[in-house]
Amino acid sequence: MLGLVAALSLGAIGQAKAATPVSTPTSMNADRFSDVPHGFASLAGGTTGGAGGKVVTVTDQASLAKYAAAEEPYIIRVSGSIAVEPFGSNIIVGSNKTIIGVGDTGEIVHGELHLNPGTHNVIIRNLTIRDSYVEGDWDGKTQDFDAIQMDTVDHVWIDHNRLTHMGDGLIDLRKDSQYITVSYNVFSNHNKAFGIGWTPNVITQVTIDHNWFTGTKQRNPSADNCAYAHLYNNYLSAQVADGDPVWTYGNWSRGHTKMVIENSYYDGVQHPYQADATAELVQRGSILRNTTGRTDEWGTAFDPRDFYDYRLDPAAAVPALVKRFAGPQPRMGR
Numbered sequence: 001m002l003g004l005v006a007a008l009s010l011g012a013i014g015q016a017k018a019a020t021p022v023s024t025p026t027s028m029n030a031d032r033f034s035d036v037p038h039g040f041a042s043l044a045g046g047t048t049g050g051a052g053g054k055v056v057t058v059t060d061q062a063s064l065a066k067y068a069a070a071e072e073p074y075i076i077r078v079s080g081s082i083a084v085e086p087f088g089s090n091i092i093v094g095s096n097k098t099i100i101g102v103g104d105t106g107e108i109v110h111g112e113l114h115l116n117p118g119t120h121n122v123i124i125r126n127l128t129i130r131d132s133y134v135e136g137d138w139d140g141k142t143q144d145f146d147a148i149q150m151d152t153v154d155h156v157w158i159d160h161n162r163l164t165h166m167g168d169g170l171i172d173l174r175k176d177s178q179y180i181t182v183s184y185n186v187f188s189n190h191n192k193a194f195g196i197g198w199t200p201n202v203i204t205q206v207t208i209d210h211n212w213f214t215g216t217k218q219r220n221p222s223a224d225n226c227a228y229a230h231l232y233n234n235y236l237s238a239q240v241a242d243g244d245p246v247w248t249y250g251n252w253s254r255g256h257t258k259m260v261i262e263n264s265y266y267d268g269v270q271h272p273y274q275a276d277a278t279a280e281l282v283q284r285g286s287i288l289r290n291t292t293g294r295t296d297e298w299g300t301a302f303d304p305r306d307f308y309d310y311r312l313d314p315a316a317a318v319p320a321l322v323k324r325f326a327g328p329q330p331r332m333g334r
Contacts, residue, residue: 031311032184032210032325033332037123037157039207039230039308041181047155049098049123050075057102061085061111068093068113077102077333078127084111088132088145088167095119101126104328112145112166117152117175124148125159126332132167138191140168147171154178162327164188169219173206174198181207186327191217191240197224202256206230209310212322214238218247225255230304232262233313235322239269249293253279258301265318266291275299287315 041047053073058064059080067074073096080102084091087110093099099113100106100123107128115122132145145167150156152175163170163185170187173180173196187193193216196204205228213220217240223229236250249271253259256278263285266272271293275281280299288295304310313321 028311029325033160033329037159037181038183038310039181039209040179040205040228041155041157041207042308043205044179045155047121047123047157047179047181048096049073049121049157050096051098053096058082061091064099064108065091068097068099070094073097075100078106078108080105081107081109082111083109088112088134088143090114090149092116093119093122093124096121098123098125099127100124100333101128101328102333103330104128106328106333113148114146115148115150115153115156119150119153121155122153123157123159124161125157126161126328128162128164128328130162130164130166133165134167137167140192143167149174150177150180151175152177153180156180158182158185160184160325160327160329160332162186162188163190165190168192169195170216171195171221172198173204176201176203178203178205180205181209182211183207184210184322184326185212187211187213187216187220189215192219193217194221195219195224196221196226196229197254199225201225202227204229205307207304207308209233210313210318210322210326211235212237212326213250216240217242217244218249219252220250222252222254223257223259226253226257226259228302228304228307229253229257229259230262231259231264232310233315233318233321234264235267235318235326236265236269236272237267237319241268241270249274252276253281253296255279258299260301260304261286263312263315263318265289265315267319285312285315287318
């Protein structure tokens with residue numbers, strides 16, 4: 001019952017910087033499963049999802065769609081695999097929702113979680129979202145079948161999910177979305193993993209930490225016109241090696257983005273991190289292994305600790321930590 005009890009306690013959210021706890025190995029591992037959002041999703045009132053709403057368990061598409069789009073708050077437990085029809089269809093997620101997989105069994109297959117403009121206060125955790133890939137369309141040009149797509153939303157936490165083999169992007173974070181944290185997810189077997197932008201405005205604030213990008217080609221992430229993009233303790237490995245000299249890359253600070261990268265690990269990556277001339281990128285403490293191409297650093301970007309406190313893991317420990325803790329976990333959502 002640990003995960004469910006914790007999910008019901010999501011109302012205890014700090015609105016600004018929280019004190020960094022004194023950590024022992026046991027408490028550090030417990031922190032990997034914390035039900036309190038961190039990073040930018042913790043600011044400006046915090047992100048509580050469906051806290052205070054009814055807890056429901058769903059096993060089919062109709063029930064998931066009903067509760068996800070409802071007006072009132074819900075904590076929605078996804079048990080087992082839900083195959084979405086027609087292939088590639090959207091499940092609309094409304095405001096004040098928590099969608100969490102039960103253990104490591106919760107799956108959404110052939111469908112997308114879609115947050116429309118104006119949606120706020122959403123938590124998506126412990127799910128596998130997979131397999132809307134359109135055969136022969138590696139570039140994702142024929143359909144807009146993402147795993148998670150968000151347009152002009154605020155206060156969203158995406159945590160401990162496995163996103164793989166979809167028809168376009170794994171996460172598309174678009175059009176002036178704000179106060180977003182993406183943590184402990186596995187992005188795999190895909191071309192365009194995680195895109196941020198689709199706007200001329202420089203508004204979005206996003207924290208991206210402890211994610212594993214493996215078997216992906218580009219957008220790991222691509223961050224265009226982000227006011228603040230904080231990336232730390234991410235692991236990029238087994239990048240798709242297709243000989244593309246430009247569009248196979250790791251992190252890209254685009255447009256007028258201010259990006260800070262800390263203590264990440266890049267293994268076998270072409271262009272590990274790069275920045276447009278108009279953008280800024282500060283990198284510190286990361287490890288590069290068997291990498292080639294661009295490692296741009298210019299500008300001063302920003303200091304993440306001006307916004308929130310956080311604890312960095314050593315870069316050398318990141319592969320083992322992320323392999324162990326990223327993606328759906330058996331102990332969560334119970």
